[in-house]
Amino acid sequence: MRIRLSRNQIELLTPAKVNLFLEVLGRREDGFHELETIMSSVSLFDTLRFKPRADSEIVLRNKPSATQRGGSMEIPLDESNLIYHAIDKIRARLNTSNGMDVWVTKRIPVRAGLGGASSNAAGALVAANHLYKGKLGLNELRAIASELGSDVPFFLTGGMAKCTGRGEHVTSVHSKSGISMVLAKPPVGLSTAKVFGRCRPANCPTQSNGLVKELSRGKLSLFGKLIFNRLEEAASEMTEWIDRLKSTFTRLNCVSHQMSGSGSTYFGIFSNRVSALRAANCLSNQHSDASIFTCETLSCFLPAFLSFEAAEKRSTT
Ligand code: C5P
Numbered sequence: 001m002r003i004r005l006s007r008n009q010i011e012l013l014t015p016a017k018v019n020l021f022l023e024v025l026g027r028r029e030d031g032f033h034e035l036e037t038i039m040s041s042v043s044l045f046d047t048l049r050f051k052p053r054a055d056s057e058i059v060l061r062n063k064p065s066a067t068q069r070g071g072s073m074e075i076p077l078d079e080s081n082l083i084y085h086a087i088d089k090i091r092a093r094l095n096t097s098n099g100m101d102v103w104v105t106k107r108i109p110v111r112a113g114l115g116g117a118s119s120n121a122a123g124a125l126v127a128a129n130h131l132y133k134g135k136l137g138l139n140e141l142r143a144i145a146s147e148l149g150s151d152v153p154f155f156l157t158g159g160m161a162k163c164t165g166r167g168e169h170v171t172s173v174h175s176k177s178g179i180s181m182v183l184a185k186p187p188v189g190l191s192t193a194k195v196f197g198r199c200r201p202a203n204c205p206t207q208s209n210g211l212v213k214e215l216s217r218g219k220l221s222l223f224g225k226l227i228f229n230r231l232e233e234a235a236s237e238m239t240e241w242i243d244r245l246k247s248t249f250t251r252l253n254c255v256s257h258q259m260s261g262s263g264s265t266y267f268g269i270f271s272n273r274v275s276a277l278r279a280a281n282c283l284s285n286q287h288s289d290a291s292i293f294t295c296e297t298l299s300c301f302l303p304a305f306l307s308f309e310a311a312e313k314r315s316t317t
Pocket of ligand 1 (some may be wrong): 194
């Protein structure tokens with residue numbers, strides 16, 4: 001999350017994520033699945049601007065970016081948006097009824113396995129906590145985040161992390177940032193619930209330990225054998241795009257490739273930015289109806305409320 005503060009407004013860049021590893025350990029009694037996943041935030045961002053209102057309304061507006069062709073990406077602007085719920089939960093926690101104006105510039109594709117809505121929700125928690133002058137700490141924000149969605153706690157700190165439980169228990173993984181990637185989002189999206197519903201949990205679970213070790217050593221060359229996504233098989237039964245993209249990535253000069261989260265985005269890891277840009281060009285030519293993005297993995301940031309304090313100190317000195 002990147003932050004720009006002015007007197008009574010906050011602008012945040014909320015990042016997408018990819019799953020370098022995702023094993024489904026079993027189905028739980030609450031209907032969710034027990035997971036072991038390694039996620040990394042990447043440099044594809046939505047922009048959110050927050051400004052408190054004098055009344056009690058929460059008003060979300062779409063703000064197309066200057067570079068978006070063909071208008072803005074469609075997202076719900078009503079109470080079904082997680083941003084709305086995040087602000088409302090902070091209001092309830094702080095016992096305030098103040099409203100908020102929110103402007104959303106959406107670049108992260110939806111139903112894509114990139115966590116865009118969860119990242120927006122984490123940003124909204126941080127912004128509302130600050131603008132309503134709450135002093136909720138990271139652990140309190142994490143507890144509220146996990147009520148909003150399984151991936152939301154991860155986005156409070158981002159970087160590279162191992163997530164367990166439903167995905168809400170987050171432990172940072174030591175890794176270098178700046179790993180080059182290309183993301184390919186086909187024109188069809190997938191429902192997370194439907195992909196999980198179709199997935200068969202592992203009889204003999206794949207382990208993430210090897211990948212964690214190589215991430216800390218920074219050895220990209222061994223990633224090929226270690227990245228994994230149990231949901232890929234279920235997703236490829238639901239759309240032929242997964243196999244189509246897999247076959248294109250196999251012919252590109254990439255270190256490794258797989259689907260992200262519950263899809264439908266497929267991504268490749270590249271040894272440098274130049275090969276990533278070259279591959280992105282090939283993918284755009286071959287799949288003109290897919291959205292192609294080049295990006296890099298991001299490092300973990302300070303808990304957002306501490307970043308605010310640091311940013312405020314800088315702006316007042
Ligand atoms: O937690 P979140 O709201 O993002 O999950 C969306 C849906 O994905 C859930 O309703 C559930 O069907 C499925 N899911 C799951 N196990 C998880 C995470 C999500 O079955 N660990």
